[in-house]
Amino acid sequence: xxxxxxxxxxxxxxxxxxxxxxxxxxxxxxxxxxxxxxxxxxxxxxxxxxxxxxxxxxxxxxxxxxxxxxxxxxxxxxxxxxxxxxxxxxxxxxxxxxxxxxxxxxxxxxxxxxxxxxxxxxxxxxxxxxxxxxxxxxxxxxxxxxxxxxxxxxxxxxxxxxxxxxxxxxxxxxxxxxxxxxxxxxxxxxxxxxxxxxxxxxxxxxxxxxxxxxxxxxxxxxxxxxxxxxxxxxxxxxxxxxxxxxxxxxxxxxxxxxx
Amino acid sequence: xxxxxxxxxxxxxxxxxxxxxxxxxxxxxxxxxxxxxxxxxxxxxxxxxxxxxxxxxxxxxxxxxxxxxxxxxxxxxxxxxxxxxxxxxxxxxxxxxxxxxxxxxxxxxxxxxxxxxxxxxxxxxxxxxxxxxxxxxxxxxxxxxxxxxxxxxxxxxxxxxxxxxxxxxxxxxxxxxxxxxxxxxxxxxxxxxxxxxxxxxxxxxxxxxxxxxxxxxxxxxxxxxxxxxxxxxxxxxxxxxxxxxxxxxxxxxxxxxxxxxxxxxxxxxxxxxxxxxxxxxxxxxxxxxxxxxxxxxxxxxxxxxxxxxxxxxxxxxxxxxxxxxxxxxx
Ligand SMILES: Nc1ncnc2c1ncn2[C@@H]1O[C@H](COP(=O)(O)OP(=O)(O)OP(=O)(O)O)[C@@H](O)[C@H]1O
Ligand SMILES: [Mg+2]
Numbered sequence: 001x002x003x004x005x006x007x008x009x010x011x012x013x014x015x016x017x018x019x020x021x022x023x024x025x026x027x028x029x030x031x032x033x034x035x036x037x038x039x040x041x042x043x044x045x046x047x048x049x050x051x052x053x054x055x056x057x058x059x060x061x062x063x064x065x066x067x068x069x070x071x072x073x074x075x076x077x078x079x080x081x082x083x084x085x086x087x088x089x090x091x092x093x094x095x096x097x098x099x100x101x102x103x104x105x106x107x108x109x110x111x112x113x114x115x116x117x118x119x120x121x122x123x124x125x126x127x128x129x130x131x132x133x134x135x136x137x138x139x140x141x142x143x144x145x146x147x148x149x150x151x152x153x154x155x156x157x158x159x160x161x162x163x164x165x166x167x168x169x170x171x172x173x174x175x176x177x178x179x180x181x182x183x184x185x186x187x188x189x190x191x192x193x194x195x196x197x198x199x200x201x202x203x204x205x206x207x208x209x210x211x212x213x214x215x216x217x218x219x220x221x222x223x224x225x226x227x228x229x230x231x232x233x234x235x236x237x238x239x240x241x242x243x244x245x246x247x248x249x250x251x252x253x254x255x256x257x258x259x
Numbered sequence: 260x261x262x263x264x265x266x267x268x269x270x271x272x273x274x275x276x277x278x279x280x281x282x283x284x285x286x287x288x289x290x291x292x293x294x295x296x297x298x299x300x301x302x303x304x305x306x307x308x309x310x311x312x313x314x315x316x317x318x319x320x321x322x323x324x325x326x327x328x329x330x331x332x333x334x335x336x337x338x339x340x341x342x343x344x345x346x347x348x349x350x351x352x353x354x355x356x357x358x359x360x361x362x363x364x365x366x367x368x369x370x371x372x373x374x375x376x377x378x379x380x381x382x383x384x385x386x387x388x389x390x391x392x393x394x395x396x397x398x399x400x401x402x403x404x405x406x407x408x409x410x411x412x413x414x415x416x417x418x419x420x421x422x423x424x425x426x427x428x429x430x431x432x433x434x435x436x437x438x439x440x441x442x443x444x445x446x447x448x449x450x451x452x453x454x455x456x457x458x459x460x461x462x463x464x465x466x467x468x469x470x471x472x473x474x475x476x477x478x479x480x481x482x483x484x485x486x487x488x489x490x491x492x493x494x495x496x497x498x499x500x501x502x503x504x505x506x507x508x509x510x511x512x513x514x515x516x517x518x519x520x521x522x523x524x525x526x527x528x529x530x531x532x533x534x535x536x537x538x539x540x541x542x543x544x545x546x547x548x549x550x551x552x553x554x555x556x557x558x559x560x561x562x563x564x565x566x567x568x569x570x571x572x573x574x575x576x577x578x579x580x581x582x583x584x585x586x587x588x589x
Contacts, residue, residue, distance in 0.1 A: 077493055078582035090263050097498060101266035104581070105495020116490045116585060120285045132277065133495040135267055177494075 024217045025051040030083030043069040045240035054215040058228050061237035067221040075108050075187045109178035113189040115170050117162040123173045124158040130180040148176045167194035188220040204230050278507040295476025296516025299469035300561040304524020306465040307553045310458050312532045315544040325356035329435045343386040345372045351394025389414040400424030474568030481572040488576040489584025498577035505573035513565025517558040
């Protein structure tokens with residue numbers, strides 16, 4: 001993917017040009033309680049956060065602080081116990097199943113922490129899947145999926161099954177799949193966790209390019225310093241609450257203070 | 260494309276395409292599921308066919324016994340039939356054993372035997388008179404029947420037959436085979452009842468075993484894909500699409516597996532019993548319409564069970580919140 005980033009525009013069709021400014025996602029006091037028998041886990045305790053269109057935001061927090069839960073809420077994969085999530089000013093609790101499916105299919109791209117690739121399908125088929133849900137015919141989907149796989153450096157591995165690939169390669173397939181329908185919003189849960197320095201940097205480059213050229217809103221959970229530095233804002237979550245919101249510059253100072 | 264759009268339903272043909280591709284992709288797993296269905300239906304079908312074969316063989320054996328008895332009486336009363344002219348009067352429908360007896364007789368004495376149906380005229384003379392058929396109302400009197408006979412002997416296959424007119428004193432009417440006593444009849448009825456009960460029991464057990472085998476195969480194949488279903492929902496699949504996918508897949512697997520199972524379930528008992536008894540006897544006395552009915556019912560049972568076993572968990576998974584479906588591990 002080293003020399004190919006300039007063709008990103010070709011992958012993303014004209015659909016993305018109609019983006020305008022304003023908050024693309026707003027979460028208002030969202031809470032999520034997991035009921036497990038008698039015990040309750042308060043994964044989110046009232047998170048209010050506005051995310052601007054075209055923003056690249058990182059979320060930091062210790063394990064179990066509620067990052068993945070937050071992603072599920074703002075991506076329409078789960079319903080908050082209380083509070084509201086707006087995507088493009090629409091309260092997603094009001095959406096019917098068809099609109100929710102449309103949202104998940106075209107508006108939002110997900111990179112799951114555990115990849116969630118379909119094990120029996122090849123990488124190519126995994127990347128083609130969201131396209132077929134969007135009604136794209138197989139021929140076009142295949143070409144487009146090959147393009148994206150090339151972009152993440154897996155063009156020559158397109159026909160392999162996920163089990164035959166390393167963690168980093170699987171992660172890149174997950175990234176490729178999230179870009180399948182040219183989403184407005186990219187939700188990436190630790191997208192560089194399994195990648196080596198070089199590949200990680202390339203993914204960051206790709207994200208920055210997506211934001212700069214196409215105005216894609218990118219939200220990542222990460223512990224990767226490079227990734228934090230590339231982002232516009234860093235949101236700190238602890239025990240289901242936002243503890244602070246900083247810019248990467250402020251964060252640099254804090255980190256140098258610690259060291 | 261601003262704001263939120265509505266996800267289009269994919270056309271059914273596209274769903275068929277995707278589900279066939281998905282079955283091909285997981286060919287190994289599909290074959291395991293398929294063999295679960297095949298096994299269940301083959302079990303059911305082979306039990307049904309075994310019953311049919313045993314019934315057929317039993318009936319065949321009963322006929323042979325009856326025919327043997329008839330022949331024994333016939334020979335002790337008539338002796339050698341060489342050069343003798345035989346008249347067989349038939350009232351109503353003949354039982355299989357009577358037909359068999361007549362066939363055997365006809366084979367031995369071509370040209371010597373004359374068959375008279377209900378209303379037809381009797382021949383002038385003959386040496387032996389046999390009366391067959393299950394209609395108890397005889398159209399002739401015994402006097403008419405024995406008019407041209409030298410020894411006035413009538414061999415009758417039905418003990419309860421009612422002859423019109425008076426019976427001349429010199430006429431002897433013998434039964435072909437010993438009438439069953441009331442005790443024996445009760446015994447046979449009891450045996451038959453027990454056999455029916457056993458058959459019903461075997462069918463019920465088979466259906467249960469088949470149900471468990473088939474639904475287990477399908478249940479496994481769906482529940483192990485909960486995560487996959489969750490992933491598909493996260494990527495924008497509609498619940499209805501997932502249900503359609505599993506409906507197509509399970510009905511195709513169910514129909515194919517049942518068809519193969521029925522075939523195995525017919526051939527296997529045929530071969531096994533064919534060695535013990537005789538292929539000819541089994542093939543000759545098989546109740547084919549009933550066999551066909553059993554085959555059709557078995558395929559329907561297999562397909563319906565497969566679809567029912569797959570669709571319920573698929574529906575549950577399809578209606579789950581995607582985040583939950585993603586986490587479920589089976
Ligand atoms: N489906 C669930 N059922 C019950 N508890 C859950 C569920 N999902 C998450 N939790 C709990 O909610 C809390 C937050 O979990 P979450 O996955 O959001 O953390 P995280 O910040 O993503 O952690 P990590 O960095 O390890 O991925 C944890 O205490 C977890 O045990
Ligand atoms: Mg997490």
